Structures are given as C-alpha cells and as structure tokens.
Amino acid sequence: MQSYTHKDNVKLSRLLRARLLSLRGEVPTAYKHLKKFQALADKHGDRATGTSGYEAAAQYLEQQLASTGYQSRRQYFTFKHRGDRIESFNIIAETQTGSDENVIMLGAHLDGVRNSPAINDNASGVAALLEAAEALSQQDGINNKVRFAWWGAEEYPKAHGSRHYVRDLAKSDSGELGNISAYLNFDMVASPNYVIAVYDARESDPGLKVPDGSRQIMDFFTDYFESRSQPWVTTEWNFESDQVAFAKKGIAVGGLYTGDDEKKTKKQARLFGGTPKRPCDPNYHTSGDDISNVDLKALNLTTDAIIHAATRLAKDNRALKQAEQQ
Numbered sequence: 597m598q599s600y601t602h603k604d605n606v607k608l609s610r611l612l613r614a615r616l617l618s619l620r621g622e623v624p625t626a627y628k629h630l631k632k633f634q635a636l637a638d639k640h641g642d643r644a645t646g647t648s649g650y651e652a653a654a655q656y657l658e659q660q661l662a663s664t665g666y667q668s669r670r671q672y673f674t675f676k677h678r679g680d681r682i683e684s685f686n687i688i689a690e691t692q693t694g695s696d697e698n699v700i701m702l703g704a705h706l707d708g709v710r711n712s713p714a715i716n717d718n719a720s721g722v723a724a725l726l727e728a729a730e731a732l733s734q735q736d737g738i739n740n741k742v743r744f745a746w747w748g749a750e751e752y753p754k755a756h757g758s759r760h761y762v763r764d765l766a767k768s769d770s771g772e773l774g775n776i777s778a779y780l781n782f783d784m785v786a787s788p789n790y791v792i793a794v795y796d797a798r799e800s801d802p803g804l805k806v807p808d809g810s811r812q813i814m815d816f817f818t819d820y821f822e823s824r825s826q827p828w829v830t831t832e833w834n835f836e837s838d839q840v841a842f843a844k845k846g847i848a849v850g851g852l853y854t855g856d857d858e859k860k861t862k863k864q865a866r867l868f869g870g871t872p873k874r875p876c877d878p879n880y881h882t883s884g885d886d887i888s889n890v891d892l893k894a895l896n897l898t899t900d901a902i903i904h905a906a907t908r909l910a911k912d913n914r915a916l917k918q919a920e921q922q
Contacts, residue, residue: 624896629723630715630786632656634887637713644710645684645749653706653722654687657746660726661689664733666744673760677752684748686757691732691910694741699772700909701743701779702728702902703758703838705750713886716877717856720890721782722746724899728906738910740777747838750783758838762845778813778909779842781851782902786895787877789870790854794818795839796830797850804834809848816905817852826897827867850905852898854891856880 633643633653640649654670661668668689674681687706690699704721708714729744747757765773781795794817797810810833821828831853833839839849855876865872879885 623892624727624899626720626723626727626895626899627892629660629726630719630887630890630895633719633722634713634715637715637886642710642712643706643708643714643719645707645751646682647710650684650707650748654685654746657687657706657722657726661687661729664730665692666690666729666733671761671764673748673756673764675749675752675756675760682749684757686748686761687746688743688761689729690743691738691741694738694910696741697775698740699743699776700740700906701745701776701842702782702906703745703747703779704782705748705755705757705838706746707748707751707757708885709751709881712881712883715887716786716788716854716885716890717784717880718750718782720784720786720895720898724782724785724895724902727899728903731903732906732910735907735910739912740910742906742910743776745838750838753836755836755838755840759841762841766845773845773847776842776847778809778848778850779839780813780902780905781837781839781849782898783837783851783853784856784877784880785852785854785898785902786890786892787854787856788889788891789860789874789876789878790891790894791831791860791864791868791876792821792826792828792894792897793831793853793855794821794828795833795849795851795853797833798830799832804840804843806833807843807846807848810843810850813848813850813905816908817850817901820901820904821897829864829867852901854894854898 643649666689671686674683704725749756797814843849857875857880862872879889
C-alpha cells in the first residue's frame with residue numbers, strides 16, 4: 597500500500613481545492629501557467645529574486661515565448677539593498693512587426709516574495725501577459741510594435757527592474773524612450789475576494805502628474821468592461837510598482853488590479869460578490885498565496901481585457917497620440 601507524507605497531503609488538498617475553483621466557471625487558458633508556477637514553487641520553495649526558483653520561472657517563460665515565435669532577451673541589472681549588492685534580470689520580448697516609433701509596452705513582475713508560491717502576486721499577471729503575447733502572435737495588421745516585459749526585483753522598494761529599464765533608455769541617445777506611447781501594468785489580477793479595478797487616471801497626485809494619454813488607456817478598459825456588462829471600480833495608480841518609472845518620464849500608464857490585503861467594502865461586495873470587510877487577498881505575501889487561493893473568473897476577466905487592450909493598441913493608438921498633442 598502506497599504511503600503519503602504530510603507534503604503529499606498538502607499537494608493533494610491544494611489540487612482538490614483548485615479543482616473546486618475550476619468548477620465555478622470556465623477555466624481560463626492562463627491557468628496552465630499558474631499550475632506550472634505552482635509546481636516550480638513546490639520544487640524550489642519560491643520565485644524570489646536571485647533564487648533557483650526565479651531562474652526556473654524565467655526559463656519556463658522563455659520557452660513559452662519561443663514556442664509562439666518570440667525572440668526574448670534578458671536585461672541584467674544590479675541594485676543595492678540593505679548593504680548587499682543583488683543581481684537580477686528582466687525578460688523582454690516584442691512583436692516582429694509594427695512601427696518602432698509607436699511602441700506599446702505591457703509588463704508584469706516575475707519575482708515573488710520569499711517563502712511563497714506567489715501565484716496571485718504575481719504569477720497571475722505573468723500568465724495573463726503570456727496569453728496576450730500568444731494572442732498577438734496570431735494577429736495580422738499590427739501597426740504599432742508591442743513590447744512585453746517581465747520585470748525582476750519588483751518586490752523590493754522602488755521596483756528595480758522597471759526602474760533600470762527606463763533609466764537605461766533615458767541615458768541612451770537612441771530616442772527609444774520617446775517612442776514608447778504607453779505602458780500598461782498588471783500586478784495581482786486573480787485575487788480570491790476580488791474587485792475588478794482599473795488604474796484611475798482621473799486623479800492627480802501632487803508628487804506625480806498623470807501623464808497625457810493615461811485617461812485613454814483607462815477608457816480602453818472601462819469601455820470593454822461596460823460592453824460586457826461587467827462592473828468595475830478604480831484604484832490609485834501611483835503606488836510604488838512598475839508603472840511609476842514610466843509615469844515619471846511622462847509616458848501614458850494604465851493597468852488592472854484585483855486587490856491585495858485591503859478590505860472589500862460592502863459596495864464592492866454588491867458589485868462583485870465575495871465577502872465584505874475581508875481582505876481582497878488574505879494570502880497576500882504569505883505562503884498561502886498558492887494556486888488554490890486565486891479566483892479563476894477574475895483571471896479570465898482580466899486576461900480577456902488585457903488581450904483586448906493590447907490588440908486594439910497594436911492596431912491603432914491614435915487616441916493616445918491625440919491626447920499627447922492636446
């Protein structure tokens with residue numbers, strides 16, 4: 597008779613709970629990536645910057661991109677943290693067609709916190725972005741180049757990966773930074789007690805002006821949700837994540853988010869279901885952020901919206917250009 601260890605029982609329980617989640621509705625295609633990231637976490641412990649788990653996740657990502665025709669590259673960088681010098685890297689890939697003078701960027705951070713599978717934060721964003729890349733690889737008529745970025749070291753203060761990328765372009769004489777028309781960020785898009793939140797470009801923080809064109813990105817998402825009779829709310833857009841470096845350079849920013857440890861309001865519960873006065877993601881930055889604690893409906897909604905925005909902006913970003921000229 598086969599014997600099972602406690603670790604085996606934990607894995608079995610997790611798979612059963614994930615199966616129950618899948619029965620709530622259609623399983624999004626991005627879910628297969630979450631299963632892979634969970635398996636990597638089981639093997640390596642986590643996907644934190646500088647670990648074997650991060651390297652394994654990067655290799656999986658590169659293999660997936662290659663299978664859909666993308667040539668990816670690693671951009672290495674170093675940063676200091678508490679007196680230590682740490683090395684990490686971003687992974688960048690882009691469409692083979694489209695104008696280099698009108699680049700649309702979409703990004704999600706690849707790293708997670710230590711001792712956590714980091715499935716919602718942020719394997720969910722990584723998976724959704726992979727699905728968008730695959731969808732665009734099958735599209736004709738791409739007029740604007742679309743560049744995808746999976747960032748390293750976001751889980752440190754100042755989001756070092758995206759910060760390095762923008763700073764590196766700013767130092768260059770190529771003018772490439774000025775060719776980026778928009779940056780869209782996706783961080784935590786499958787929270788178990790989710791809200792569907794769009795970065796609020798109507799607000800203006802005195803320390804960080806909302807760049808021109810950001811309202812148009814917001815409208816791409818809200819119009820899409822309204823066309824599907826899907827409720828949405830807004831979230832502050834200026835929290836310290838990967839969009840900040842782009843916004844500081846005046847590049848239009850936007851994104852989606854389904855909540856971390858902030859508590860869901862009664863109004864939000866009426867709109868999206870779930871439990872009021874409980875965190876949107878009670879497993880945020882803990883070992884409980886595993887595949888059993890994500891909402892597949894939220895992942896499906898956000899992935900579809902990301903693909904919609906990427907496809908539309910790849911074919912026509914005149915709305916953004918018009919906003920920049922006003």
